[in-house]
Amino acid sequence: MSPSAYTDITYEVSDRIATITLNRPAARNGYTIRMADELGAAFDEADRDEQVRVVVLTGAGGDFSVGADLSQGGFDFDAEKGPDPEWQEPAGRCSKRVFEMNKPVIAAIRGAAIGGGVTITLSADYRLASTDARFGFVFVRRGIYPEGASAWFLPRLVGMGTAMDWMISGRVFGAEEAHRAGLVHRLHEPDELLDKAYELARELIETTAPVSVAVTRQLLYRMAAADSPYPVHQVDSKLIGGLSSNPDAVEGVLSFLQKRPPEFKLRVPEDVPAYLPWVAEK
Missing domain, CATH: 3.90.226.10 (2-enoyl-CoA Hydratase; Chain A, domain 1)
Structure with missing residues (x-):
């Protein structure tokens, strides 16, 4: 439409x-x-x-x-x-x-x-x-x-x-x-x-990374009602384990240290990790 x-x-x-x-x-x-x-x-x-x-x-x-x-x-x-x-x-x-x-x-x-x-x-x-x-x-x-x-x-x-x-x-x-x-x-x-x-x-x-926002938003909605923290921590571990190859994470740290506005490059939905449970189930 x-x-x-x-x-x-x-x-x-x-x-x-x-x-x-x-x-x-x-x-x-x-x-x-x-x-x-x-x-x-x-x-x-x-x-x-x-x-x-x-x-x-x-x-x-x-x-x-x-x-x-x-x-x-x-x-x-x-x-x-x-x-x-x-x-x-x-x-x-x-x-x-x-x-x-x-x-x-x-x-x-x-x-x-x-x-x-x-x-x-x-x-x-x-x-x-x-x-x-x-x-x-x-x-x-x-x-x-x-x-x-x-x-x-x-x-x-x-x-x-x-x-x-x-x-x-x-x-x-x-x-x-x-x-x-x-x-x-x-x-x-x-x-x-x-x-x-x-x-x-x-x-x-001006201050947030689009992919980080997308993932965080869905983490809260999809995982907050889990029976224990363990499945949430499994997802967290995959996300944190990938930070070394995440350009937005690098930019976030550099922009903070250099005291300048960040320029995040990753975009949604294409750069949202495909292994996330709510993405994989689609």
């Missing part, structure tokens, strides 16, 4: 930052099947594009997203026949694609982030929010169920007790509570939010 064909989002690249914007402000960026498909295509494009180092995900207008747009009808399957076994619910199509990214994703959240409007951000590396942001895992108040793999992501971010509170009550809560619990990394005034997201993106671009 070409970015020029998008209707529910926009996609722009500037200064090595891809900005993906939920773009249905009149509907408060209500989440649709088409939006889910376009988000998947946009994250695919950002991951493929060697010029893109960081992705910023945001929403047009005063809200990030109020969740599923119920006025848009049902799901993309026959309601009488039901979905086929391979069907995937729309929010999870986005959250899983973000989970698989080789590049960091910064979610800049202003206003309401409700239901699918918050679950699609849980796999982002950073969630920056405006002071007027509001969050809600409101599924039980609609007689439905959590989606976006949020029952996996949320307890890992805020702990089981807080996840239970938010999901079992379905209550809406503010930015300060989200920040205290660890759902949100940083709070900013609404008119500063996007600038702060780009400031963080530029810092990552």
Whole structure:
């Protein structure tokens, strides 16, 4: 899908930052099947594009997203026949694609982030929010169920007790509570939010190595839930054992000693080690 064909989002690249914007402000960026498909295509494009180092995900207008747009009808399957076994619910199509990214994703959240409007951000590396942001895992108040793999992501971010509170009550809560619990990394005034997201993106671009970021990101997601440290250390040992032939490692040390900005040469995805478990299984 070409970015020029998008209707529910926009996609722009500037200064090595891809900005993906939920773009249905009149509907408060209500989440649709088409939006889910376009988000998947946009994250695919950002991951493929060697010029893109960081992705910023945001929403047009005063809200990030109020969740599923119920006025848009049902799901993309026959309601009488039901979905086929391979069907995937729309929010999870986005959250899983973000989970698989080789590049960091910064979610800049202003206003309401409700239901699918918050679950699609849980796999982002950073969630920056405006002071007027509001969050809600409101599924039980609609007689439905959590989606976006949020029952996996949320307890890992805020702990089981807080996840239970938010999901079992379905209550809406503010930015300060989200920040205290660890759902949100940083709070900013609404008119500063996007600038702060780009400031963080530029810092990552200027100071970090793309392959190192890609590997580290997936190490955390894929290995943190291992039953013991032993399988993680096996992967660590292969990675560290290859540093003598890793030009980015050499450059990282030299640039530090010479007190200059680093110029990392390795690129994703082609230079990500093929022996890593999550790469080999593809």
